[in-house]
Amino acid sequence: xxxxxxxxxxxxxxxxxxxxxxxxxxxxxxxxxxxxxxxxxxxxxxxxxxxxxxxxxxxxxxxxxxxxxxxxxxxxxxxxxxxxxxxxxxxxxxxxxxxxxxxxxxxxxxxxxxxxxxxxxxxxxxxxxxxxxxxxxxxxx
Numbered sequence: 001x002x003x004x005x006x007x008x009x010x011x012x013x014x015x016x017x018x019x020x021x022x023x024x025x026x027x028x029x030x031x032x033x034x035x036x037x038x039x040x041x042x043x044x045x046x047x048x049x050x051x052x053x054x055x056x057x058x059x060x061x062x063x064x065x066x067x068x069x070x071x072x073x074x075x076x077x078x079x080x081x082x083x084x085x086x087x088x089x090x091x092x093x094x095x096x097x098x099x100x101x102x103x104x105x106x107x108x109x110x111x112x113x114x115x116x117x118x119x120x121x122x123x124x125x126x127x128x129x130x131x132x133x134x135x136x137x138x139x140x141x
Contacts, residue, residue, distance in 0.1 A: 031125040033119040034089050035101050040128060041087060044074065057127035058118050078131065080107040081115070090114070098129065 025111045032039055036055050043051035049071035053061065056070065065072040090102040099119040103111050113133065120129040 027074060030089070032090070033092075033101060033121075036119065036126045036128060037089075037101065037117055038087075039120075041081070041084070042101070044082060055128050057129040058122070059120075059129055060127075078133070080105050080111075080113040081131070083108055085110065099126075 015103040038056035040052045043049075043055070050067045052074070053067035053070050056064075061071070064073060084105045085108050086106040090104055092099055092101040094100075097120070099121075101117045101119060102116055103115050105115060106112050112137075116132045116134055117128055118130040118132075119126050121127075
């Protein structure tokens with residue numbers, strides 16, 4: 001279960017770095033939960049693991065125990081998040097009290113990676129409760 005949660009998480013994971021300074025969506029156009037994802041990505045971009053950690057839900061923070069552990073997990077398990085070139089917000093849907101936001105992240109080589117962020121709202125606002133890398137679509141004919 002713990003191994004599954006670490007893979008699902010990103011959280012924080014899910015939260016992300018290297019945005020190259022420009023996001024395809026203006027901050028005022030983001031939903032509140034997209035703004036949280038955006039903030040975490042920016043924190044990773046700036047090398048601010050503690051800042052990125054602040055966007056993780058209490059469940060994610062409890063799972064990893066420290067910003068350092070969280071940062072290592074993201075760097076090793078989600079390199080496209082840790083070091084990315086561009087971010088696009090795709091569709092979102094609400095289910096079971098959470099919002100699931102699909103995000104396309106382009107790595108430094110231009111390859112697209114689709115991730116599903118699970119967002120949860122608590123007393124302190126929206127937080128990232130997990131991230132899952134989605135299977136790449138079959139583009140062959």
